[in-house]
Amino acid sequence: MTNSLITPVGTEAVAGLLEIENQCFRNPWSKHHFTSAINSPQMHVWVYQQKISMAGYIVLYIIEDVLVIANLAVSPDHRRKGIGEDLLNYGLDLGRNQGCGSSILDVRQSNTTAVSLYKKANYIIIGNNKGYYKNPYEDSYVMGRKI
Ligand SMILES: CC(C)(COP(=O)(O)OP(=O)(O)OC[C@H]1O[C@@H](n2cnc3c(N)ncnc32)[C@H](O)[C@@H]1OP(=O)(O)O)[C@@H](O)C(=O)NCCC(=O)NCCS
Numbered sequence: 738m739t740n741s742l743i744t745p746v747g748t749e750a751v752a753g754l755l756e757i758e759n760q761c762f763r764n765p766w767s768k769h770h771f772t773s774a775i776n777s778p779q780m781h782v783w784v785y786q787q788k789i790s791m792a793g794y795i796v797l798y799i800i801e802d803v804l805v806i807a808n809l810a811v812s813p814d815h816r817r818k819g820i821g822e823d824l825l826n827y828g829l830d831l832g833r834n835q836g837c838g839s840s841i842l843d844v845r846q847s848n849t850t851a852v853s854l855y856k857k858a859n860y861i862i863i864g865n866n867k868g869y870y871k872n873p874y875e876d877s878y879v880m881g882r883k884i
Pocket residue numbers: 761762808809810811812815816817818819820821822823843844845848849850851853854855857
């Protein structure tokens with residue numbers, strides 16, 4: 738896509754991240770969650786910048802050789818343009834380049850949109866975490882794939 742860029746961000750991006758986060762989730766990450774993620778040497782926060790606006794982001798970290806997708810969201814104004822897929826593929830490339838052999842994530846069982854995105858990216862359901870989500874209480878699917 739022209740005039741767009743996936744780039745790591747610093748704490749100056751937290752307000753923009755929160756704006757999208759609050760539009761996307763009923764139990765959103767707080768300012769503290771994003772600040773901690775950005776300041777953590779283990780975590781990667783990448784933003785999809787389109788012209789002057791932030792269109793979406795992905796937050797991930799690596800444990801041993803496993804890439805964990807911790808958060809992924811696209812602003813409602815920018816959906817269905819392949820941005821979620823681009824961010825996910827960007828994360829998978831990063832994991833691959835850092836020697837990861839697999840990737841996992843949790844997703845709300847009712848979040849059919851995200852489940853569909855992950856299935857398209859070759860993740861499969863490998864388990865569930867009971868009561869993983871609050872507000873509303875819900876089990877997650879644990880999804881994973883080799884990378
Ligand atoms: C899930 C989300 C990140 C997808 O972002 P997006 O940029 O709109 O997705 P893309 O355009 O890259 O779509 C890629 C694939 O995802 C799936 N998908 C995306 N939106 C969908 C929808 N409304 N209904 C069904 N499938 C959908 C499709 O498989 C799609 O492939 P296709 O276009 O070939 O059909 C976005 O809807 C979002 O931010 N949702 C709220 C936050 C969230 O649920 N995050 C995931 C937490 S685990």
